[in-house]
Amino acid sequence: MNKTDTLLLVGHGSRNTAGNLEIEQFAGQWRARHPDWRIVVCFIEFAEVLLAAGLDLAARDSQRVIVVPLILNAAGHVKMEIPEAIEHARLRHPDTEFVCARHLGACEEILAVLKRNQRSALAQLDYPDPHNTGVILIGRGSSDRVANGEVAKIARWLYEESAHSLVDIAFTGITYPRLESVVQRQATLGMRQIVLLPYYLFTGTLIERIKRQNERLRMQYPSIHFASGDYFGFEPEIQALLERRIDEANGVAQARAMMECDGCKYREFAADQGKGHQH
Numbered sequence: 001m002n003k004t005d006t007l008l009l010v011g012h013g014s015r016n017t018a019g020n021l022e023i024e025q026f027a028g029q030w031r032a033r034h035p036d037w038r039i040v041v042c043f044i045e046f047a048e049v050l051l052a053a054g055l056d057l058a059a060r061d062s063q064r065v066i067v068v069p070l071i072l073n074a075a076g077h078v079k080m081e082i083p084e085a086i087e088h089a090r091l092r093h094p095d096t097e098f099v100c101a102r103h104l105g106a107c108e109e110i111l112a113v114l115k116r117n118q119r120s121a122l123a124q125l126d127y128p129d130p131h132n133t134g135v136i137l138i139g140r141g142s143s144d145r146v147a148n149g150e151v152a153k154i155a156r157w158l159y160e161e162s163a164h165s166l167v168d169i170a171f172t173g174i175t176y177p178r179l180e181s182v183v184q185r186q187a188t189l190g191m192r193q194i195v196l197l198p199y200y201l202f203t204g205t206l207i208e209r210i211k212r213q214n215e216r217l218r219m220q221y222p223s224i225h226f227a228s229g230d231y232f233g234f235e236p237e238i239q240a241l242l243e244r245r246i247d248e249a250n251g252v253a254q255a256r257a258m259m260e261c262d263g264c265k266y267r268e269f270a271a272d273q274g275k276g277h278q279h
Contacts, residue, residue: 013043141171
């Protein structure tokens with residue numbers, strides 16, 4: 001990082017202000033970890049400082065802006081909305097270089113956090129037999145099959161590194177299966193305990209939804225013991241992963257290569273047709 005560089009941390013944004021506040025707190029911890037870095041925060045939606053304003057703020061007095069998506073899976077926001085906003089920012093700030101880091105993605109750091117959350121949830125159940133204890137990884141859900149596939153991939157990794165007979169995925173919206181259906185399946189297959197693992201970075205309206213679902217499931221299945229892991233929050237692996245993504249982006253910038261979607265024919269076609277990202 002040069003003194004003329006600025007990091008723009010891009011959060012998804014939530015109607016629940018506590019979620020946005022946690023991202024601001026995360027950025028504060030990151031600044032304390034790297035006091036010589038200039039770090040600006042913006043959000044894709046549901047917040048005061050959105051993408052365009054964040055890019056303008058980051059570009060002020062900066063020769064280079066490194067855009068860092070604080071987002072787990074590469075769906076429309078990462079593939080369409082952030083690149084489109086960067087293209088517009090390049091026109092507004094022709095003297096500033098804009099580089100975009102990769103999203104977090106399914107990787108070893110994320111797996112390490114999930115495994116720790118899983119152990120914590122199993123401790124609530126006094127470490128029962130994994131062969132009759134099911135695990136359900138709960139993702140946000142997307143209309144993008146690749147993004148949903150990343151949730152499936154990390155669930156498979158979790159399965160391969162545990163002795164659990166069932167490690168399933170569920171989604172809180174957009175796509176299926178939903179949590180209630182997966183719990184019903186695991187109950188039918190003889191699971192006596194079920195661990196719910198949110199695949200979320202910070203709190204928000206969907207984390208609150210999962211909590212309410214959990215309470216209803218406890219009443220619907222009184223013979224099954226449920227335990228829940230936490231969302232990822234301020235785990236050191238998340239900060240380390242972001243720093244790795246920045247290192248990767250620096251390498252891309254030096255090679256003058258493109259980000260993952262810059263050459264996407266679909267994105268070029270969509271832009272020509274005036275079909276930008278629609279939430």
